[in-house]
Amino acid sequence: MFNSDYELKGKHATYIRFLSATTNRLDKTAKAAGIISTAVDIYAIAPLIGLRYNKKSAEDNSSNDTYSILAEQIINHQADLDFAFRLVMLADNSTKLSSDEKIDRAFRQDEQNTKLEENLELFHQYMRGGLEWLYEYFTDGATTKEDYLEKVCGVCKIYETDKVKNG
Amino acid sequence: MIIKSIALNNFRQYKGAQPPILFSTDKEKNVTVILGVNTSGKTTLIQAFEWCLYEKVNFKTREVLNIEVAKSMDLYTTQEVFVEIVLIHEDREFTIRRTQKFTKSDADKLKIEKSVLKIQYKEDNGEQQAVPSYECDSTINKILPEALSDYFFFDGERIADINNRGDVVAAVRGLMGLDVVGEAKDRLDPNKASSVTAKFSKELDVGSDQKNNKLKNDLTDAQTKLDALNTRKNEAKDEIEYYERRKEELSTQLLANKDEKHNQERKLSLEKDIAQIAKNIENAENRIVKDFSVGALKFFATPLIYRAMKVIDEAKYNGEGIPEMRSAAIDFILERKKCICGCDLSKNEGARENILFEQSLLPPQHLGTVLHTTKDTYKRYLDESQGLYETVLGNHTEYRNNRNYLNEKMDELKNVSAKIQGNIDVAKIEQDYQKNEKTLKDKRDLLLKISSDIGAAEKEIAEIEKTIERLTIVSDKNERLRKCIAYAKAVYEWLKVGYDKQEKEVKERLLESVNNIFERMYHGKRHVTINDRYQIVLMTLLDNDEVKTDESKGLEAVKNFSFISGLVDLARQKAHKGNDVTDDEDIPVNTEPYPLVMDAPFSNADEIHINNISKIIPEIAEQVILMVMQKDWEFARPALEHKIGCSYSIEKINNSDTNSVVRRTM
Amino acid sequence: MESNNEQKIELNPDSLKILKNRIYLMERENHKTKKYKDNDMVERIRKLIEAEVDKNDN
Numbered sequence: 001m002f003n004s005d006y007e008l009k010g011k012h013a014t015y016i017r018f019l020s021a022t023t024n025r026l027d028k029t030a031k032a033a034g035i036i037s038t039a040v041d042i043y044a045i046a047p048l049i050g051l052r053y054n055k056k057s058a059e060d061n062s063s064n065d066t067y068s069i070l071a072e073q074i075i076n077h078q079a080d081l082d083f084a085f086r087l088v089m090l091a092d093n094s095t096k097l098s099s100d101e102k103i104d105r106a107f108r109q110d111e112q113n114t115k116l117e118e119n120l121e122l123f124h125q126y127m128r129g130g131l132e133w134l135y136e137y138f139t140d141g142a143t144t145k146e147d148y149l150e151k152v153c154g155v156c157k158i159y160e161t162d163k164v165k166n167g
Numbered sequence: 168m169i170i171k172s173i174a175l176n177n178f179r180q181y182k183g184a185q186p187p188i189l190f191s192t193d194k195e196k197n198v199t200v201i202l203g204v205n206t207s208g209k210t211t212l213i214q215a216f217e218w219c220l221y222e223k224v225n226f227k228t229r230e231v232l233n234i235e236v237a238k239s240m241d242l243y244t245t246q247e248v249f250v251e252i253v254l255i256h257e258d259r260e261f262t263i264r265r266t267q268k269f270t271k272s273d274a275d276k277l278k279i280e281k282s283v284l285k286i287q288y289k290e291d292n293g294e295q296q297a298v299p300s301y302e303c304d305s306t307i308n309k310i311l312p313e314a315l316s317d318y319f320f321f322d323g324e325r326i327a328d329i330n331n332r333g334d335v336v337a338a339v340r341g342l343m344g345l346d347v348v349g350e351a352k353d354r355l356d357p358n359k360a361s362s363v364t365a366k367f368s369k370e371l372d373v374g375s376d377q378k379n380n381k382l383k384n385d386l387t388d389a390q391t392k393l394d395a396l397n398t399r400k401n402e403a404k405d406e407i408e409y410y411e412r413r414k415e416e417l418s419t420q421l422l423a424n425k426d427e428k429h430n431q432e433r434k435l436s437l438e439k440d441i442a443q444i445a446k447n448i449e450n451a452e453n454r455i456v457k458d459f460s461v462g463a464l465k466f467f468a469t470p471l472i473y474r475a476m477k478v479i480d481e482a483k484y485n486g487e488g489i490p491e492m493r494s495a496a497i498d499f500i501l502e503r504k505k506c507i508c509g510c511d512l513s514k515n516e517g518a519r520e521n522i523l524f525e526q527s528l529l530p531p532q533h534l535g536t537v538l539h540t541t542k543d544t545y546k547r548y549l550d551e552s553q554g555l556y557e558t559v560l561g562n563h564t565e566y567r568n569n570r571n572y573l574n575e576k577m578d579e580l581k582n583v584s585a586k587i588q589g590n591i592d593v594a595k596i597e598q599d600y601q602k603n604e605k606t607l608k609d610k611r612d613l614l615l616k617i618s619s620d621i622g623a624a625e626k627e628i629a630e631i632e633k634t635i636e637r638l639t640i641v642s643d644k645n646e647r648l649r650k651c652i653a654y655a656k657a658v659y660e661w662l663k664v665g666y667d668k669q670e671k672e673v674k675e676r677l678l679e680s681v682n683n684i685f686e687r688m689y690h691g692k693r694h695v696t697i698n699d700r701y702q703i704v705l706m707t708l709l710d711n712d713e714v715k716t717d718e719s720k721g722l723e724a725v726k727n728f729s730f731i732s733g734l735v736d737l738a739r740q741k742a743h744k745g746n747d748v749t750d751d752e753d754i755p756v757n758t759e760p761y762p763l764v765m766d767a768p769f770s771n772a773d774e775i776h777i778n779n780i781s782k783i784i785p786e787i788a789e790q791v792i793l794m795v796m797q798k799d800w801e802f803a804r805p806a807l808e809h810k811i812g813c814s815y816s817i818e819k820i821n822n823s824d825t826n827s828v829v830r831r832t833m
Numbered sequence: 834m835e836s837n838n839e840q841k842i843e844l845n846p847d848s849l850k851i852l853k854n855r856i857y858l859m860e861r862e863n864h865k866t867k868k869y870k871d872n873d874m875v876e877r878i879r880k881l882i883e884a885e886v887d888k889n890d891n
Contacts, residue, residue, distance in 0.1 A: 037460035090475035099481035160556040353858035
């Protein structure tokens with residue numbers, strides 16, 4: 001798990017490209033928000049946001065756009081990805097699984113290919129959902145870097161407020 | 168002029184008062200003869216004439232007083248010498264008496280007073296009018312000029328070349344009646360210092376005319392110079408105006424440029440700032456992204472973590488794994504594909520999976536531990552994500568500040584940029600400005616100089632004008648003088664022409680007469696000429712050339728006699744002709760006949776000459792008074808006999824040389 | 834004694850004639866009478882000429 005290239009397709013590729021700062025780094029003129037350093041970071045964060053907002057999304061074929069996150073990057077971020085994966089497995093409420101089952105899903109099914117695939121699929125769905133949410137959020141009334149950065153503050157504020165709410 | 172009489176008193180050998188010798192005034196018998204032996208007093212008579220008229224004394228003993236009288240004088244007594252001549256000149260009878268008083272002051276000494284000349288003339292009404300004493304000499308000279316006296320009182324014994332004596336010109340002139348014209352001419356002769364013309368000329372400020380004209384030229388020059396200066400002044404003023412305007416322009420430019428420079432500097436500064444701020448902004452952006460990126464995972468995990476932790480807490484996870492069994496051991500078993508029980512695992516998938524499940528329960532991944540670890544991690548993450556919001560916010564604030572700052576600067580830059588004109592060469596403007604300043608100063612200095620020059624020129628003009636004015640007064644005077652001079656000269660020319668004409672005529676006729684007489688007296692290859700000074704020159708015709716020759720004394724006599732005769736003859740001719748007024752423009756010339764008083768005219772002449780001379784004499788003079796020696800008279804008598812009007816003889820008393828009387832014989 | 838810049842001076846013929854006659858007559862008269870000395874004659878003639886000149890100027 002999390003040791004090979006991962007390719008995003010369709011709009012999600014576009015979205016991740018849009019959100020990744022690497023895009024701006026590679027092309028200063030790129031019309032990208034670039035609010036997170038690398039795509040792999042986004043790859044790790046997006047599922048968390050997707051799950052938070054209960055947003056799942058299937059792979060998109062609406063365009064031919066692709067975006068590959070290279071194995072090297074993924075392997076470097078394995079710990080984070082692992083963390084994100086297991087957290088999603090634990091925190092996801094979209095199935096009628098018990099806590100134990102969630103724990104199993106989170107920690108014990110790494111070797112079980114079928115189960116693992118399912119789990120990863122779930123992870124990726126949330127990831128895509130998260131991308132969509134982020135994309136929507138960051139393109140809502142924002143066109144300039146300034147706007148985007150403003151949005152960064154905004155998203156942080158949202159979570160901060162939540163934190164206060166949840167205690 | 169006719170001599171009527173001469174009376175002597177104590178004059179030399181004529182002791183006492185002598186009865187007047189009356190001379191013949193008859194027109195036909197116009198000869199008076201006075202005979203006398205040598206030393207009797209013939210010459211003395213001539214001398215008497217000369218002494219009376221001119222106070223001339225030609226004798227050795229200078230005193231005119233009769234010696235015997237002088238000797239016989241008592242002490243302190245006075246004796247008188249006088250000679251009185253009565254003559255008729257220009258129809259007027261003149262009585263000329265010269266008196267000299269002698270007083271015996273000592274036994275042998277005589278005090279001699281200055282002789283006194285008294286002249287009277289008879290007026291038309293018969294009254295005697297005295298000529299003022301200061302005019303006596305000039306009167307006499309008008310009657311018979313002294314210079315010519317030697318011709319009319321012909322002293323044959325004195326054969327000194329009477330030609331060389333004195334200025335005969337004036338004398339002849341006088342005789343020929345040219346004297347009025349001559350005098351008038353002389354009075355106007357520009358070459359004579361005392362003439363009217365000369366006096367006018369002297370008063371003529373010649374220098375001032377030249378000066379005047381030079382000044383007029385100077386004035387014109389000065390005025391031209393002034394005009395030029397004024398033109399230059401105006402030009403200079405215009406130029407100054409131009410350069411002052413230029414100065415303003417350049418000043419404005421410099422001032423604007425100061426702002427420009429300032430603006431340009433500001434712009435650069437702003438641009439620098441902006442670049443910096445932009446950099447800061449970029450850094451801030453990056454920082455935000457970085458910090459966000461770094462903390463986002465944990466941060467966004469937060470709400471999920473709470474959920475997960477709840478799940479973990481809720482889970483009752485049982486089923487511990489086989490104690491002390493390690494995952495590695497199971498790996499070994501799976502590897503050998505044979506279970507502990509001896510089952511062939513390669514053929515039994517279910518069994519294999521079971522073993523795998525057992526393995527999953529085993530360390531290192533003991534689930535409890537895992538969960539515990541996970542929970543710790545989660546707690547840690549929660550902690551760690553605490554500050555993200557602040558950090559991001561902080562970063563963002565800084566970012567926003569910079570952004571605002573940037574905007575400010577950008578605005579300012581925009582403003583400043585708007586003010587900037589573009590490329591302006593400051594250095595050049597300043598250079599131009601300085602150059603202009605210098606030119607302006609030079610022009611101002613020039614204007615000052617021109618103004619000063621104008622002042623000087625104006626002053627100069629005023630001075631010249633003043634001088635001209637002063638000289639013009641003189642010049643006006645000059646004008647008048649010049650006109651006077653012109654008239655004077657014109658009259659002079661007229662007189663001169665007339666005079667020259669007359670004189671030429673006179674000279675010609677004189678010469679004619681003289682030669683006439685000369686040739687009648689002398690037969691030979693000679694004749695006489697008269698030079699400009701009326702001197703007679705004997706010329707000999709020598710092979711058709713006229714050569715001045717030396718003269719023998721006899722020849723001298725003849726020559727001189729000829730001259731006299733000629734003169735007298737001419738006078739007589741003129742007298743008889745009357746006034747020569749042919750037309751209005753001619754000058755009337757007065758002449759009157761003149762007598763000849765001759766003493767021993769025949770000495771040194773031979774009898775032929777005597778005869779010849781005698782024949783001529785009466786014809787050439789109106790009145791002839793001859794003093795001759797008896798022996799000479801013998802030769803002359805035949806020719807003159809019928810012409811004699813009176814005759815006298817001088818007799819010595821007791822043969823004394825100091826006592827003579829004149830006794831009328833006919 | 835000419836001045837260098839003398840202009841041509843016009844003489845009135847009548848005045849000239851008058852002067853000629855009067856000067857001559859004056860001289861002749863004085864020659865007879867010897868009334869005036871040379872200086873006086875000069876002055877008299879001067880005045881004569883000046884009078885004519887002035888007459889012509891006016």
